[in-house]
Amino acid sequence: MTAPTTVLFDAPGPKARVRHLIIGIVGLVVLLLILGLVIRGLANPRNNQLTAEKWSPFLQPSTWLDYLLPGLLSTLKAAGLAIVLSLVFGILLGIGRLSKIRVVSMVSGVFVEFFRSVPVLVMMLFAYYFALYVLHLASNQPFFGVVVGLVFYNSSVIAELIRSGVGSLPSGQREAGLAVGLTEGQAMWSILLPQAITAMLPSLISQLVVVLKDTALGYIIGYYDLVRGGQTFSTNFGNLIPTMLVMAAMFIVINYALTRIAQGVEHSLQRRGRAGGQPDESLPGELTQPPVVAQL
Amino acid sequence: MGQLAELISKYHVALAFWMTIKLTVFGGLGALIIGTLVAIFRVAPINVLRWIGTGYVNIIRNTPLTLIVFFFAFGVLNTLNISLADQQSPTSIADNNFRWGVVALSVYHASFVAEALRSGVNTVPQGQAEAARAIGLSFLPSLTQIILPQAFRGAIAPLGNTLVALTKNTTVVSTIGVAEISYQMKNMIEFSPQLLYAIFLLVAICFVVLTLPVGALFTYLSRRLAVQR
Numbered sequence: 031m032t033a034p035t036t037v038l039f040d041a042p043g044p045k046a047r048v049r050h051l052i053i054g055i056v057g058l059v060v061l062l063l064i065l066g067l068v069i070r071g072l073a074n075p076r077n078n079q080l081t082a083e084k085w086s087p088f089l090q091p092s093t094w095l096d097y098l099l100p101g102l103l104s105t106l107k108a109a110g111l112a113i114v115l116s117l118v119f120g121i122l123l124g125i126g127r128l129s130k131i132r133v134v135s136m137v138s139g140v141f142v143e144f145f146r147s148v149p150v151l152v153m154m155l156f157a158y159y160f161a162l163y164v165l166h167l168a169s170n171q172p173f174f175g176v177v178v179g180l181v182f183y184n185s186s187v188i189a190e191l192i193r194s195g196v197g198s199l200p201s202g203q204r205e206a207g208l209a210v211g212l213t214e215g216q217a218m219w220s221i222l223l224p225q226a227i228t229a230m231l232p233s234l235i236s237q238l239v240v241v242l243k244d245t246a247l248g249y250i251i252g253y254y255d256l257v258r259g260g261q262t263f264s265t266n267f268g269n270l271i272p273t274m275l276v277m278a279a280m281f282i283v284i285n286y287a288l289t290r291i292a293q294g295v296e297h298s299l300q301r302r303g304r305a306g307g308q309p310d311e312s313l314p315g316e317l318t319q320p321p322v323v324a325q326l
Numbered sequence: 327m328g329q330l331a332e333l334i335s336k337y338h339v340a341l342a343f344w345m346t347i348k349l350t351v352f353g354g355l356g357a358l359i360i361g362t363l364v365a366i367f368r369v370a371p372i373n374v375l376r377w378i379g380t381g382y383v384n385i386i387r388n389t390p391l392t393l394i395v396f397f398f399a400f401g402v403l404n405t406l407n408i409s410l411a412d413q414q415s416p417t418s419i420a421d422n423n424f425r426w427g428v429v430a431l432s433v434y435h436a437s438f439v440a441e442a443l444r445s446g447v448n449t450v451p452q453g454q455a456e457a458a459r460a461i462g463l464s465f466l467p468s469l470t471q472i473i474l475p476q477a478f479r480g481a482i483a484p485l486g487n488t489l490v491a492l493t494k495n496t497t498v499v500s501t502i503g504v505a506e507i508s509y510q511m512k513n514m515i516e517f518s519p520q521l522l523y524a525i526f527l528l529v530a531i532c533f534v535v536l537t538l539p540v541g542a543l544f545t546y547l548s549r550r551l552a553v554q555r
Contacts, residue, residue, distance in 0.1 A: 038455050039371040039465045054374035071406045147537040148530045149494035156526040163519040246390035271401045278389045285388035
């Protein structure tokens with residue numbers, strides 16, 4: 031609990047403190063009421079979701095070993111492969127956009143802009159049917175669809191990150207590289223790019239959260255991810271809502287940890303004085319994580 | 327080309343496109359309302375409200391939209407039987423799916439709206455809040471008359487990003503049978519796989535047409551309306 035960045039209120043006096051206490055209690059009561067209503071809805075005899083039989087399966091190892099963990103593993107597998115490939119293509123595209131050769135930068139620019147406006151799900155559907163009808167893959171078409179869909183979109187996002195990262199470096203860096211006799215390309219690869227990637231590291235980690243969440247779209251093209259595993263499992267016990275809550279908790283824990291890691295990296299970079307610029311806000315497109323403001 | 331035109335009329339692509347627009351507009355309005363409330367909670371002087379706001383943003387932002395859509399459609403609608411449509415009407419199933427889809431989109435994007443607004447509040451100089459307090463405004467008046475109007479203007483770019491993301495995320499609602507454009511894309515490709523590329527391009531262009539103007543408009547607005555300091 032640090033102080034909010036803009037203090038919009040005076041230090042409360044005795045009257046205000048009482049008022050805040052009252053409002054706080056009212057807020058808490060309203061929250062508890064809403065929770066109570068939800069719990070009553072769940073406990074309603076027609077669709078009882080609160081009984082032990084709906085929740086006890088989560089205590090059995092088979093639930094985790096047969097459904098949830100394999101699902102989580104394939105979610106992580108797809109997300110991991112996608113982020114690695116996106117990094118490779120994203121760096122190439124980002125450098126392509128910065129290229130001095132007009133044709134290369136034009137093509138990369140069009141590619142990036144196009145794939146940033148197409149929804150990930152549409153890309154996944156296309157990649158899935160492409161694997162099915164064009165490549166005639168015997169198996170793993172959903173996996174191909176998920177990864178390729180994610181890579182097209184996220185490499186475009188990472189390309190933008192790289193571009194703004196290189197753009198935020200002082201121009202003296204490139205000039206110094208040229209001055210000691212490096213070519214443009216060498217200066218880019220050995221001087222600018224490493225610094226840009228270091229500066230963009232927090233945003234790249236935040237992008238991992240986006241990739242993980244988007245992997246859940248793979249459910250729609252039949253990829254056996256965490257959501258699919260949970261749903262398959264819940265049909266055995268009719269405990270869809272408890273399963274969803276457990277799955278949501280799994281996602282939240284992983285993503286929240288990633289967000290905190292990103293913030294930690296950002297702070298350590300700031301301490302070393304190498305923090306990167308935020309991605310250019312004026313570009314329409316994806317939800318990058320908002321700039322880290324002081325935690326309330 | 328003739329085959330594609332046939333498909334377009336057979337699968338009511340224009341209607342599906344309209345459905346995507348409807349989802350975007352209603353979802354956007356809902357997200358703006360909930361998100362503004364959550365943002366107010368996050369800067370309130372009361373601890374409990376701040377915790378509620380922070381909790382909301384952290385929980386919702388880290389859950390996949392797919393899961394949130396399922397939660398409302400299968401959990402709330404099917405398991406708990408909470409209906410948002412007239413059960414007697416012939417279109418009650420479609421209406422229900424559409425309405426819960428809008429709720430899911432609103433709830434999910436509200437967390438991003440709240441974050442955008444909070445970064446907007448951070449663009450308002452400290453002196454503005456101090457001046458507001460100096461002339462005797464208490465928390466809510468200073469927020470609604472001094473801070474939020476400027477915060478909205480400072481948050482236009484991230485709000486635009488949220489709206490573009492919302493437009494693209496409407497596709498997720500196809501999972502619960504709302505006939506929007508990606509739903510029809512799936513049907514069209516399965517019906518005539520030989521037109522795979524044409525269908526993909528058609529859908530992609532639909533989204534480019536939707537998102538590019540919005541992006542450009544918000545970029546223009548953020549320059550035009552930015553508070554001159």
